[in-house]
Amino acid sequence: MAHQTTGTSELDYILLCLIRMHPDISGYDLRSIINKSTGFFFHAHLSQIYPALKRLSERGLVEHTLVKRESQPNLKLYRITEDGIDAANSWLTQPFVFEYTTENAQHYFLKLILMGHAESEALLAYIDQGIAAFSHQRDLLAEYDLQTEREFVEGADPIARSRYLTVWEHEYDFMLRELNERVKWLERLRGDIA
Amino acid sequence: MAHQTTGTSELDYILLCLIRMHPDISGYDLRSIINKSTGFFFHAHLSQIYPALKRLSERGLVEHTLVKRESQPNLKLYRITEDGIDAANSWLTQPFVFEYTTENAQHYFLKLILMGHAESEALLAYIDQGIAAFSHQRDLLAEYDLQTEREFVEGADPIARSRYLTVWEHEYDFMLRELNERVKWLERLRGDIA
DNA sequence: GGCAGCATGTAACGTGTTACATGATTTC
DNA sequence: GAAATCATGTAACACGTTACATGCTGCC
Numbered sequence: 001m002a003h004q005t006t007g008t009s010e011l012d013y014i015l016l017c018l019i020r021m022h023p024d025i026s027g028y029d030l031r032s033i034i035n036k037s038t039g040f041f042f043h044a045h046l047s048q049i050y051p052a053l054k055r056l057s058e059r060g061l062v063e064h065t066l067v068k069r070e071s072q073p074n075l076k077l078y079r080i081t082e083d084g085i086d087a088a089n090s091w092l093t094q095p096f097v098f099e100y101t102t103e104n105a106q107h108y109f110l111k112l113i114l115m116g117h118a119e120s121e122a123l124l125a126y127i128d129q130g131i132a133a134f135s136h137q138r139d140l141l142a143e144y145d146l147q148t149e150r151e152f153v154e155g156a157d158p159i160a161r162s163r164y165l166t167v168w169e170h171e172y173d174f175m176l177r178e179l180n181e182r183v184k185w186l187e188r189l190r191g192d193i194a
Numbered sequence: 195m196a197h198q199t200t201g202t203s204e205l206d207y208i209l210l211c212l213i214r215m216h217p218d219i220s221g222y223d224l225r226s227i228i229n230k231s232t233g234f235f236f237h238a239h240l241s242q243i244y245p246a247l248k249r250l251s252e253r254g255l256v257e258h259t260l261v262k263r264e265s266q267p268n269l270k271l272y273r274i275t276e277d278g279i280d281a282a283n284s285w286l287t288q289p290f291v292f293e294y295t296t297e298n299a300q301h302y303f304l305k306l307i308l309m310g311h312a313e314s315e316a317l318l319a320y321i322d323q324g325i326a327a328f329s330h331q332r333d334l335l336a337e338y339d340l341q342t343e344r345e346f347v348e349g350a351d352p353i354a355r356s357r358y359l360t361v362w363e364h365e366y367d368f369m370l371r372e373l374n375e376r377v378k379w380l381e382r383l384r385g386d387i388a
Numbered sequence: 389g390g391c392a393g394c395a396t397g398t399a400a401c402g403t404g405t406t407a408c409a410t411g412a413t414t415t416c
Numbered sequence: 417g418a419a420a421t422c423a424t425g426t427a428a429c430a431c432g433t434t435a436c437a438t439g440c441t442g443c444c
Contacts, residue, residue, distance in 0.1 A: 009403075021347050021358070028423055037343050037362075040296050040369060045405065050425055072412055073424040102234050106296055113365060116347070116358030123357065149231050153215050153310070163317065163387065164215070164310030170383045171307060175234060178372065189364045193357065203431075222395055239433065244397055266440055267396040 010107070011044060011052050013091045016084055017114040019062055024077040027053050041110040053078060061087050092118045096126065098133040105134075105182075120193075127190045131183060138179040146172060204301070205238060205246050207285045210278055211308040213256055218271040221247050235304040247272060255281050286312045290320065292327040299328075299376075314387075321384045325377060332373040340366060 018030055025033075027049045035043050053076075056062040061084035067075035080088070092115055096108055108130055115123050149168050153161045212224055219227075221243045229237050247270075250256045255278035261269035274282070286309055290302055302324060309317050343362050347355045 011403085021350055021354075023349065026423075027425095028421095033342070033346055037346065039294075043295065046423090047406085047425080047427095048404065069412095069423090072422080073410085075423075100234075101237060102296075102300055109365065113358075113361050116350075116354045116361065148227070152227055152231065155217065156215055156310070160215075160310045163314075164307075166386055167307050167310065167383065170379065170386070171303065174375070174379050177375070181368070181371070181375075185364065185368050189361065192360055192364070205431085220395075221397095222393095240396085241398080241434085242432065248397095263395090263440095266394080267438085269395070 009052070011048060012056055013088065014038075014042065014044075014110070014114065015049065015052055016056060016061055016080060016088050017092075017117070019078050020080045020085065020088055020117060023079040024065070026075055026077055030078075038110060038113065041106050041113075056084070059087075060084075089118065092126075093122045096129055098129075098137075100137050100140075124190065124194060127186055127193070131186045131190070134179055134186065135183045138176065138183060141172075141176050141179060144172070203246070205242060206250055207282065208232075208236065208238075208304070208308065209243065209246055210250060210255055210274065210282045211286075211311070213272050214274045214279065214282055214311060217273040218259070220269055220271055224272075232304060232307065235300050235307075250278070253281075254278075283312065286320075287316045290323060292323075292331075294331050294334075318384065318388060321380055321387070325380045325384070328373055328380065329377045332370065332377060335366075335370050335373060338366070 014034070015030055018033060019025055022033070027046065030053075031044060031046050031049055053062065053064075056078075057064065061081060062078045063081055064076040064078045067077060069075060092111070096111065098104060098108070112126065112130070115126060118126075146165075146168060150165065153164050156164070208228070209224060212227060213219055216227070221240065224247075225238060225240050225243055247256065247258075250272075251258065255275060256272045257275055258270040258272045261271060263269060286305070290305065292298060292302070306320065306324070309320060312320075340359075340362060344359065347358050350358070
């Protein structure tokens with residue numbers, strides 16, 4: 001069954017959650033809110049959004065009302081359907097796969113900011129998963145010693161070598177501290193929600 | 195001249211910098227070091243690395259020696275050429291374009307950890323650009339009030355609405371604090387290099 | 389005997405970006 | 417009068433991921 005297609009892109013679910021938050025929204029306005037508000041974590045082009053809305057419509061997860069306007073393109077205002085709510089909930093409660101990269105962490109926090117409509121228990125479970133994963137990651141990193149990196153530049157000229165290591169050691173400190181801050185942040189957030 | 199190709203992908207320059215750090219390295223080992231050491235910021239598949247090395251060879255920026263082995267694929271050990279050093283330096287000193295997304299910030303820090311071979315002044319200039327950009331971003335964010343977000347969920351049911359806002363306010367605090375930490379971090383790093 | 393790692397690659401596919409196409413309204 | 421914003425979309429291209437292809441070595 002070579003090359004099977006999943007058809008479940010992340011963008012589709014992000015749009016679905018945003019349409020749920022704010023019914024009767026156009027594709028154009030969805031891009032604005034994405035680029036403004038989730039802007040730190042995520043951004044999308046209109047050329048991605050329009051086909052995504054088409055896919056969601058074909059799957060029956062959203063529907064739109066057409067606002068006819070003269071000498072301008074018609075407005076399409078989208079709202080979520082019952083099936084869409086089920087699909088959104090099932091996406092939100094699907095267990096998150098942690099991978100220990102900053103990119104993956106961004107996805108975790110992006111999903112977190114879309115979780116307001118989920119059940120309380122689902123949200124708390126999601127946060128608990130995050131606390132477990134990020135504190136584990138922090139503990140692993142705390143044991144790390146940059147030995148691989150030191151060896152990697154062993155043959156390089158001493159001035160360059162020392163500059164590489166200075167930057168890397170600083171970066172290492174920052175990542176460790178940031179991970180620790182994120183864990184504490186998740187714990188505070190959990191307290192404020194429960 | 196519709197659809198012009200640049201041919202200057204970031205991966206090519208990352209590989210170029212790594213080969214410069216550690217001469218006589220194979221494609222396979224390049225992936226290992228990328229996934230281990232730059233792993234937080236960046237990762238690459240072998241199926242991207244092999245074509246990238248081919249491109250670099252064709253442009254004369256790297257060359258390889260063939261280590262013949264029986265009943266196993268031959269090893270290709272890459273090293274940087276004089277032209278490669280020029281290309282790497284010119285990439286490293288090209289002014290960084292800031293965009294105020296976490297993704298863009300990752301690129302900034304990735305380039306920073308590859309800068310050990312650059313001139314001292316170039317490295318300090320790069321750090322200064324970062325300090326200016328991130329503190330500006332921090333100041334902009336400090337003035338932000340989540341008004342757009344509050345309005346966006348005005349129509350949603352009150353329980354969901356309050357959960358969205360709680361998460362978003364926490365996230366906002368974290369981002370502001372993190373930006374501030376990064377600026378202080380860059381200032382400390384600058385002090386330790388100069 | 390199976391699975392992970394070493395070592396090279398190509399082909400297909402999915403996702404994201406830039407360019408093209410159209411055209412009115414508002415702001416500088 | 418030029419540029420940005422509103423509003424929809426398609427086409428081409430660049431980049432990233434998964435699958436395919438091959439085959440030896442070392443470990444459990």
